Amino acid sequence: MDFKLSAEESRFAEGVRAFLDQQAQHPDAAEFMAPDRDAHSQLANSPERRAFCKRMGAQGYLGMSWPEAYGGQDIPGIFEYLLNEELALRGAPLIGKGVGCIGKTIIRHGSEDMKQRFLPLILDAEVEFALGYSEPGSGSDLASLKLKAEKDGDGWVLNGQKVWTTSANFAEWYWVAARTDPDAPKHKGISVFLIPMDHPGLTVRPIETMGHHWTNEVFFDNVRIGPEALVGELNKGWTYVCEALDFERFTFYTINPLLQKFERALDALRTTTRNGVPLADDIGVKRQVGRLGAEVETAKMLQRRVVDAAAKGQVPAVEAAMYKVFATRLGQVLTDFVLDHLGPAGLLRSDAEGAVDNGVWEHFYQTTPLDTIGGGTSEVQKNIIARRGLGLPLK
Missing domain, CATH: 1.10.540.10 (Acyl-CoA dehydrogenase/oxidase, N-terminal domain)
Known part of the structure; x- marks a missing residue:
């Protein structure tokens, strides 16, 4: 390559x-x-x-x-x-969900009316979307979702709940997966709908998580929608969900923030002393930095595989999963390493006297776990690698 x-x-x-x-x-x-x-x-x-x-x-x-x-x-x-x-x-x-996940899936599978309605809005940045996948009992096993969409004339009535829906508190439209055939195998009876976030019967409740990040739970109470809300074909939603998630992983998980974090780690070690000697000059620290540097380069190469596959017109499912698992875990390992060596000063927040790098490492400690969850948990990524990459059967 x-x-x-x-x-x-x-x-x-x-x-x-x-x-x-x-x-x-x-x-x-x-x-x-x-x-x-x-x-x-x-x-x-x-x-x-x-x-x-x-x-x-x-x-x-x-x-x-x-x-x-x-x-x-x-x-x-x-x-x-x-x-x-x-x-x-x-x-x-x-460039986000609109251009990557939603837009590209609508282009591939949406009706002509849906394309004419939403694609210009996305290109002009006039609309934001939320992705409605996870539920209280259907997180890692997304295909077990239970949000019901029951036929009502030529439309549907939705009842149930979604959770961990980032963007629901400010988005205009909800890209939501629901079960339209309860008797079909769990991967077969799912459809995707586009629903306005201010639709009657929809209730959004914010949830504050680590790192001052806000996500949401969303409740459906007899939400009635028409046939125009259906994305693509009925009961083909699992395919669309998987494609959208693949596009999301490629769009969101860039390498530059990790490279930048590694450089900031080096700066923190150079400017912090122990017994009058910079931490960066400690032989034990140098060995660990060398190992982390090699892993950062590995992450870079894994990310290049994602780009290479996408540039060839492929959907980089396995490549994106491999990169996401490795890079998000490395972000946590790198943060832990820096905090271990900075000691108590590394735990100081940005408004505290003596905080290292304006308290950014305390902030990173809270936010890096979130990266292992967004766009599919690390456990989900490992299943993708096992099933699609290695051909292993699911239990």
Whole structure:
């Protein structure tokens, strides 16, 4: 695999950096560029972040790999990868669910009316989506979901509950998986619907998690929807869910934040002393840093496999799962390593006197576990690797 950028790709990356340098001068830049806000930095969850996304759309950065017939530029996905890496480095919102998960799945499977309705909104950053998959008893085993969608004339009535729905507190539309055939095998009787978040019968209840990250539980109480809400074919939703999750993993899990975190770890070790000697000069610390550096390079190569598969027009399911498991765990290991050596000073928050690197390591300690959950838990990723990559049977 040759991952050297072409002249065109290098020019594009330089153009993105110039655009972001310009955006960094914006009066609200601190509100939409925040590298330390791990869990939230990829979300357009504020007016300032949504305005930034609109400026990205005006720049032509949204939906670049989409077909020209649907407003895209029909260019290789490598350009979206390069864009997301630069955005992640600045802590700016990524191109996200609308362009990746929702948009690409609608293009592949949605009705023509659904394409005409939603794709222009996505390209103009006029709409945000929430993904309704997990339930109280259906997290890792997503196919066991129990949210009922019962036929009602030419539409459906939905009753049940979803949980851990990031973005439900600010999104306009809900991309939700529901059981439409209770008698079919669990992978076969699922359909996907697009429902407005302000629909009668929908109730959103926020849940605050570690790292000051907000997710939500959503309750369905006789939510009546019409036939236009169905995505693709009835009872084919499991296929769409899997594809959308594959696109999500490719879109969200960039490598630059991990590389940046490793460099910050080195800086923390260089500037922190023990008995008057920088931690970075300790021979034991050096050995551990060498090992971590090798693992960071391994993560980089695993991520390159994701990009390579996507650039060839494949859905990088196994590659994305391998990278996500390895990289998110490495983020935790790296944070633990730094905190172990910083001692009590590493646990100080940003507003505390003597906090190392403005308290960022205490923050990372709270946020890195979330990365192992979003987009499918590490256990789910291991099942994907076992089943799709190794051909092992499920019990």
